Structure formats: C-alpha cells, structure tokens
C-alpha cells in the first residue's frame with residue numbers, strides 16, 4: 007500500500023491537489039499504476055502545466071551528517087544549499103567552508119533541517 011503523500015510525491019503533485027481530486031488516503035501499487043498510466047483529466051492538465059515550470063514540486067532533503075532524508079515542498083526562498091544538516095547536529099560536524107567562502111545558515115528547512123550556504127565573500 008502507498009499513502010496519499012507517497013502517491014503525491016510520485017505523481018509530483020501537491021498534497022492538496024491529491025486530496026482535492028479524491029486520491030484515497032491509501033492505495034495499492036496496482037491502483038497507483040492504473041492512475042499513473044491512465045491519468046484523469048485533472049492529472050493530465052497538471053502534467054501539461056508542470057512541463058512549463060522548472061521548479062520541482064517535491065525535493066529530497068538529505069542530512070550531510072547522518073544521512074536522514076525526507077521529501078519536502080521546496081520554498082521559493084531556498085537557495086541552492088551547499089549542505090543540509092539536521093538541526094540537532096553541531097555545525098562542526100560539517101566540513102569547514104573553503105577559504106574565501108562566507109557561510110550562512112538557514113533555519114526551518116523541511117521538518118528538521120538547517121540549510122548551509124557557502125558563497126564567495128563579496129567585495
């Protein structure tokens with residue numbers, strides 16, 4: 007059985023859309039395959055629209071320290087992080103920034119991550 011959340015991830019659609027279009031809370035692999043192979047009109051429309059944007063609906067976040075991963079909806083303000091780390095790890099568990107790189111931390115990425123962005127010092 008796969009959950010509605012998993013189905014939404016695999017279809018690359020928002021969870022709200024899956025709910026709105028009556029994707030059941032749980033479905034079998036066979037039911038999912040049927041939906042995927044013979045998408046209803048709303049899913050065809052969603053796929054057609056998705057083709058025009060480059061931003062994925064779901065991204066896989068992985069902790070650089072312990073390897074924990076989760077799928078999350080990316081936020082518009084998220085930069086292209088150098089590292090992700092669970093918030094409970096020490097910053098010292100990550101490699102030090104390269105010389106000449108300025109490190110910034112972003113709290114609240116996904117359910118438990120801190121995003122680390124190393125960028126060249128400007129000026």
Ligand SMILES: [Zn+2]
Nearest residue numbers: 069071072092
């Ligand atoms: Zn971790």
